Amino acid sequence: MINDPAELDPASADFIELAPALLERMAAIRAAALQTLESGEPVYGVNTGMGNLSKVRLTEAEQRVHQRNLLLGRAVGSPPWLPPDEARAVLIGRLKTFLTGDSAVSIGLIQQLVALINSGHTPTIPSEGAGSAGEIIPLAHAAGPLVGLGWLQPPTASENRAPTGAEVRMPTSATTPPGATSGGSASPARAVDGGAELRRADGFLPAFVLAPKEGIALLAGTPGAAGRAALHASRVRRLADQLTAVAAGAIAVVGANRDPYQALAARGDDVLAAEFGRLRELAGPEPEPRSLQAPVSFRVAGHVNAHVRRTLQQLEEAVERAFTGVTDSPAYLDGDFVGTAGFHGIDLAAYCDHLTTALVHAAEVSTARLHRLLDPSVTGLTAQLAREPGPQAGLVAIHKRAVATTHQLRRLTLPTAISTAETSNGQEDVQTFSWEAVGNLAEAIRLTRQTTACELLAVRQAFALSARPIPPRLQDLIQAVDDVVPPIDADRPFGEDLTRLLTNVL
Template sequence: MINEPTELDPAGLEPIELAPALLERMAAVRAAALRTLESGDPVYGVNTGMGNLSKVRLSDAEQRVHQRNLLLGRAVGGPPWLSPEESRAVLIGRLKTFLTGDSAVSVGLIQQLVALINSGYTPAIPAEGAGSAGEIIPLAHAAGPLVGIGWLLVPPFPADSGSTTSTGSMAAGDASPADDAGELRSAAGLLPAFELGPKEGIALLAGTPGAAGRAALAVAKVWWVADRLTAVAAGAIAVVGANRDPYEPAAARGDDVLASEFARLRRLAGPEPEPRSLQAPVSFRVAGHVNAHLRRTAQQLDDAVDRAFKGVSDSPAYLDGDFVGTAGFHGIDLAAYCDHVTTALAHAAEVSTARLHRLLDPNATGLTAQLAREPGPQAGLVAVHKRAVATTHQLRRLTLPTAISTAETSNGQEDVQTFSWEAVGNLAEAIRLTREIVACELLAVRQAFALSGRAIPPGLQDLIQAVDDVVPPIDADRPFGEDLTRLLTNVL
């Protein structure tokens, strides 16, 4: 049950319920906002046009259809669609902002939104093409199903459920936008028809709830990836017998995050054996600094998400009894920190790839070349490293800052953009690619332990057992891509 608008779980699947006291508060705000509108003063997007047409006053008849029309004319996106998980995060992000009261929407619309979230369906929201100040295009797709417009991603149904697919035959005029990802069905008729009232259409399109919701989901995944990066790095440190001096507590002076990371590495890597050399390769020695930086950036993004949901993002927002035009749609805070985390992931992936290369080198490990049982007749894991190199190169291309390009739209009314929607999309892709690289290093760490005969440290035994549960022992060359897929599906 959501009692206050500070609670958000974009990845959760439990039905959402709203506390009666919260709904009463929303109803009071709505009643006050409607009284304010009775004055007839111009309110952007309510009794005026939008963007460069905000100078146009709307008649009473035009206002009655205007809010729904706002959703129709801006749903210009298409596939690829967001995943159901991300689409749900967008809806919960929208709900989160509504519960501040700034949007002054009706309890009916809030309940319609909750019903959509709880239905198991998610809107078909374009992953790309949000070229506007804010998120008007993707939000038009997200909000359309609330009033019977647009398309929904279909959850699993019984065979006789009547669901339609993007490739199946459909009646003329009811064609689904093509998409390779799965099934779509028309939103018409899913929920009882809801008629938008004053201010509710523009409220559905306002702010950056999509980037905030998706970023909240991404942060949870980054914490998971950071933990796996730490564990795999500790495994590499342990299996090569790296000198542990770089992870001494005294070397983290003045940096609590780094000190915590050093402690994790020491605990997971286990007791230090006689080191193989005075200094391990740099990719081993900097593991603590690299992963600590990733954790810092994740926390900064988490803080930015919190600011996005606590701050004023609606425009016009209903504040202190009046409608106020704001710039809360300018998602520079989210865009900048999404970019920061993407860059931190790219660096962590590069370091992981470098460690993987060293794990294949007998000079670093004292093991057989390329971790092959029989070097020469067998190639070992050399191609696994090549895949990591290609993936790292792909990841680097995501690190271009998203907010450095401005473009004018709406005849110059919107002359600056941050592309926060694209920034969080880049982050989602960076997470996916980093997981691939971690899988490559993890496979090499497991093989190195198998070849070395070294005891697996207690802190890593659960992780290595999880690997062994899905990856058979490597005694000869085989299609290692299948092993990596199993690791990504079941372990990482």
């Protein structure tokens, strides 16, 4: 039972039920807002047009259809669609902002949104093309099914499936939506025609009729970027632990000098000190080091991973601000409708960019360590970690894949908010492209997992060829690798091994 919007987590919320007291509070705000609207004073997007057309006052007849029309004309996106887990995070983000009361929407619309979330079906929301102040285009797609518009994807258990239009299919009795196909895999995803009925957990949900202020409320703010960022932050938390564990494995298997990870070397930096502690614990007791100094990619592991964790914390704080601050415009505040600029998601965009760059650097350092793991002068093992160097190539191609992946990653580091453009005849003359920033973060997570898998496979093979014992705190990780990757005694299609690691271990 949700009593406060802070209890809703876009990364983990399951079945949602709102407490009666919370709904009563929303109903009271809605009643007061409707009374305020009776004054006839101009309220942006309610009794006026939007954007450059906000100077146009709407008649009562026009107002009755205006809120639904706001969604119709702005759903200009197309595939690739967001994967269902990200689309669900957008819906939960929208719900969280509604429950602050700033949108002053009816409890009927709130309950409609909850029903859609609980159904497990998710709207087809474009992952690209949000070139406006705020998120009007993707939010029009997200909100469409609430009023009988657009398309829905069925529930899926796949968290890391790439968003492609070909995943969306229609029933044979309906028209095929953009991006859908009539063919495909043996068990393709299917879209439900939002123009008929919305599928919910225990039946069907009829299309909702929007009342004053509710259409513009569905399009307001940055709930999509905030919800997606919350989801990706939860994934980075896990990825950060994996980065640490794999780096510790590399440190242990080459017998790297442990001096760089001593607590004294983290003076004044609690995040770094904690990371040093994790590396020392995971890497186990220090043996006689092979050299006075290991390569830099080993020595800086603590600093690199601490930076990932620090920037992750900064993004989580930005997400919290996005959900607790005023992002609606107009927002219903203290009895009045107030035009705001809370839709300008510079906070989210900047910290998504920051975390993306931190992950790219971590992937580059991981790839450098992987290269060193193939070098006998560093490991004391066979060249390229091959059982029989020469007749066998070993893991050299694994490193080449990691190099290609880091090359892809580097192209994600261009800051998203440095390019502005005018839209809506100059009414919207700057954007932050926070939707793009959170999309870049998602891609950075996906690719960094790949480089981590490459290094993990090399660490496992190095332990297999080494007389060094596997540290106690890493034995579960190595066993998880062994459960899905057979011993490497000869060359084989190692891409299959990496896929198993990405699917079952990382």
